[in-house]
Amino acid sequence: MTEQVRDEGGKCVVELGGEIDLDRAPEVRSLLLDCITRGRDVLVDLSRVSYIDSSGIASLVEALQSASKNGITLGLVAISPMALRVFELARLDKVFTIYPDLDAAMTTATADQG
Amino acid sequence: MTEQVRDEGGKCVVELGGEIDLDRAPEVRSLLLDCITRGRDVLVDLSRVSYIDSSGIASLVEALQSASKNGITLGLVAISPMALRVFELARLDKVFTIYPDLDAAMTTATADQG
Amino acid sequence: MSGPITDEERLLELRFPARPDRMALVRKSIRGAALDYGFDDFAIQEIVLAISEACQNVMRHSYTERETGDIVVSLSRTAERLIIRVTDFAPTVDPTKIRSRDLSDIRPGGLGVHFITELMETVEYLPGPGGVGNILLMTRKTEVSP
């Protein structure tokens, strides 16, 4: 519905949207874990996310840890000020790699590997 | 607060705003009746009114009838589609003179008197 | 009503003191809820108008200044309809007394009941549970699938 997965620049870009809460977190979780099994680095585009709470954050933390176990990276892209506030409250704003936009994410992430 | 009264082109222009409901209708009523006692034609600018219900309509009907008793006109200006719907529901869309904007109201109203 | 309501699913109830200065709050809240339910802007305005008119009538006719109380607006749905109940805890009203007037007689007031019946598909006045209070039960077809 409000999610999209696509390949871009050799990465798996997951675009999330809407409100990621207790109701929607399970579907976001399985979408992300599914992406991770493909073995490519994951970028989660949050630009269209209007709300996220502890349930949504839990799905992202689980995905981050699964990515790291699988030797790939998971970055967050285009976080709104309110969503960033939620990551800050969770003391996770330094744990996740956060890119201002998709361009920056593509460039930086590629440079990291080069 | 959200109301303004000014003289323009020899008329009393009353600018209403916000939500005109049971809570605010009494203040709108006395504002309009007050204008009418000044003896000048009245134009009620509804462009900034986001909501009106039967209480607001009642204040306007009372003002219209008071104006007519005092030999002056009362016209409505810049009604939103939703407010117009309320006047239609009340079968009052033909009872009030409704102008698309203040310019039209000034020109037409002056022409009527000429 | 065209028939009994089956498969009713509760959405949300709002409870508030029957005071005119609470209605702006209630309208904003209902707009938010109706938006989530998928009604378009115009339909939402109409639903909000009908509920406001119902609440106003409770404030002006069911309760008195000396004996006032709460209003409960409850929203629920079936596959086809939005169901709205406006409940008060005032003495029971005789539903036959709740009537619209002749609109061709231009005068202030007397529009609320007419608005409600125009904006809703079914409108019914019922005594409250256990004979306490009154319920205005209104339903409206959903334009969109939820």
Place this chain on the structure above:
Amino acid sequence: MSGPITDEERLLELRFPARPDRMALVRKSIRGAALDYGFDDFAIQEIVLAISEACQNVMRHSYTERETGDIVVSLSRTAERLIIRVTDFAPTVDPTKIRSRDLSDIRPGGLGVHFITELMETVEYLPGPGGVGNILLMTRKTEVSP
């Protein structure tokens, strides 16, 4: 709490089934109400987040899948504070069991209580009226005069 609440004025109560798929509706409704109360966008988001976290915890910890019920979110105010009560009708919970964890241990979950205490000025878990259910009482200073 810094002291007893005096001069409390009821604004609005929302009641709904304790189901995750009701929260979007509830959030929209609360946003609408908080908007009317004059909080700015950021503060509204924070208030809505705290209420959502409280409701989630009721769904996940107070009620069980077999024994679920309603949640009531009530908003009221004093001259200085917005007062929020999240009430359930589940068996009474031992408030000492409701605790935040060490956040430096990075793992999924365990953030709700921490969010609530960060976002609100006072937070108190109380037994429900007559010993039935639970009340989470939270207050937050109003930035603006209502």
